[in-house]
Amino acid sequence: MTAIMDEFKAEVSRLAGEEFLTCIQCGTCSASCPTASLMDPSIRGLIKLCLEGKREQALHNETLWLCTSCLLCTVRCPRGIRPKAVVSALKEIAERGEAAKSLPADAAYERLFLKQIGDYGRIAELSLTGEFLLAYPQGMVQSMQVGLELFPRGKIGLEIDRIEGRDEVKRLIEELR
Amino acid sequence: MKLAYYPGCVSASTGKEMDASTRAVCAALSIELEELDDWNCCGATHVSNELVATGLSARNMAMTDLPIMTACSICYSNLRSAAERLREAETLDKVNALLDKKYSGATIRHALDVILEALAEKDERIVLPLRDLKVAPYYGCLLTRPRGVDSPEFPTLIEKLIRRLSAQPVDFPFKTLCCGGPIFMPRQEAAEEIAFKILSEAKRAGAEVIVTVCPLCHLMLDAKQKAIEQRRGEQIGIPVLYVTQLAGIALGLGPEELGLFMNSVSPLPLVEKAYERMTETE
Numbered sequence: 001m002t003a004i005m006d007e008f009k010a011e012v013s014r015l016a017g018e019e020f021l022t023c024i025q026c027g028t029c030s031a032s033c034p035t036a037s038l039m040d041p042s043i044r045g046l047i048k049l050c051l052e053g054k055r056e057q058a059l060h061n062e063t064l065w066l067c068t069s070c071l072l073c074t075v076r077c078p079r080g081i082r083p084k085a086v087v088s089a090l091k092e093i094a095e096r097g098e099a100a101k102s103l104p105a106d107a108a109y110e111r112l113f114l115k116q117i118g119d120y121g122r123i124a125e126l127s128l129t130g131e132f133l134l135a136y137p138q139g140m141v142q143s144m145q146v147g148l149e150l151f152p153r154g155k156i157g158l159e160i161d162r163i164e165g166r167d168e169v170k171r172l173i174e175e176l177r
Numbered sequence: 178m179k180l181a182y183y184p185g186c187v188s189a190s191t192g193k194e195m196d197a198s199t200r201a202v203c204a205a206l207s208i209e210l211e212e213l214d215d216w217n218c219c220g221a222t223h224v225s226n227e228l229v230a231t232g233l234s235a236r237n238m239a240m241t242d243l244p245i246m247t248a249c250s251i252c253y254s255n256l257r258s259a260a261e262r263l264r265e266a267e268t269l270d271k272v273n274a275l276l277d278k279k280y281s282g283a284t285i286r287h288a289l290d291v292i293l294e295a296l297a298e299k300d301e302r303i304v305l306p307l308r309d310l311k312v313a314p315y316y317g318c319l320l321t322r323p324r325g326v327d328s329p330e331f332p333t334l335i336e337k338l339i340r341r342l343s344a345q346p347v348d349f350p351f352k353t354l355c356c357g358g359p360i361f362m363p364r365q366e367a368a369e370e371i372a373f374k375i376l377s378e379a380k381r382a383g384a385e386v387i388v389t390v391c392p393l394c395h396l397m398l399d400a401k402q403k404a405i406e407q408r409r410g411e412q413i414g415i416p417v418l419y420v421t422q423l424a425g426i427a428l429g430l431g432p433e434e435l436g437l438f439m440n441s442v443s444p445l446p447l448v449e450k451a452y453e454r455m456t457e458t459e
Contacts, residue, residue, distance in 0.1 A: 070318035
């Protein structure tokens with residue numbers, strides 16, 4: 001048990017920086033977060049779960065997917081911890097794990113996003129959105145609305161830009177992950 | 178002055194007017210832009226593995242010896258974060274082992290600060306001073322984060338540009354509140370809630386226009402404004418311009434060059450008003 005707990009903490013600290021182990025639970029991160037009111041656990045609570053080695057609870061919650069990556073927690077933390085990096089580390093561990101298929105739609109979006117970068121080198125928003133909607137049709141109404149707004153203004157790129165250095169980009173993604 | 182230019186993926190889609198106005202304004206200010214050859218996506222806010230994100234940015238930064246300019250705050254923040262991480266020898270070695278062209282340091286600039294630097298006080302190239310135009314400076318999150326550019330809590334760079342164009346910045350407490358954009362795809366309601374706060378606060382502050390430095394902020398506040406109005410049952414109707422578009426208007430560039438027809442809430446009445454005000458004072 002302790003071994004699993006330590007392994008998890010070590011993995012988070014490898015990905016997000018070992019300073020997270022020095023968290024004093026002051027809550028500055030939660031108080032700064034634009035989506036705090038929707039989160040359970042809070043960002044502070046999430047870090048506590050990591051410190052306590054509660055792997056499952058830390059990896060499977062809505063909080064991870066409500067982070068907007070705004071970095072306000074990160075510029076404010078009095079301990080120099082990067083709470084957003086802890087969130088990213090947990091997402092990464094969750095996405096790599098065996099339970100990845102049971103993660104919410106947000107994880108599918110991230111997976112498709114990275115796959116596009118690997119395949120083309122750039123993001124083609126139209127095909128990304130299309131692929132995402134196949135996996136998550138609930139987003140259809142919103143996407144149609146945005147699409148109807150953008151299309152007449154010529155702001156939907158219809159072509160996929162494929163860069164020359166696709167192999168290099170793919171190598172970066174595969175080897176660094 | 179010559180800079181390398183990193184347009185970012187949105188330059189081919191939702192951010193076309195950001196790209197067009199950036200190129201037009203730089204040309205007007207004699208800033209030569211050389212687009213990075215074969216650039217790749219920076220990962221935006223959707224690549225959770227930091228090392229991968231660092232590698233993606235390193236490839237872009239290794240392509241040139243010139244300072245690199247981008248108009249997108251997300252790309253900007255990612256390039257800066259990567260440059261910071263690449264100061265660690267271990268990270269640098271891992272990344273360079275995989276790159277065709279090796280990374281050896283980079284200077285990253287945002288179009289906002291490049292334009293601000295190029296424009297003198299009472300610059301004679303400002304042919305349409307935006308006198309009395311009330312502008313809400315909206316920074317969003319990533320222009321000033323991570324630390325190292327202006328204050329991440331109370332930045333003033335956009336206000337400086339607004340004043341230099343003879344317009345008036347309004348006091349806007351939500352100027353650094355995140356727009357919710359990065360999670361809007363799967364989390365529509367949460368994201369729209371935040372965007373609505375920003376829009377209504379800008380209006381309450383008396384702004385005639387909001388300026389942004391990020392294509393995702395722009396999408397949330399401009400392209401989604403009508404949908405947000407419908408869902409909230411409240412009319413807002415405030416144009417949202419990129420800082421490059423606002424600067425371009427003051428420099429007398431045309432609506433086509435600045436992509437003003439691509440904005441959802443039309444900024445054209447504002448431009449007419451600015452011309453009217455100018456002729457009145459003459």
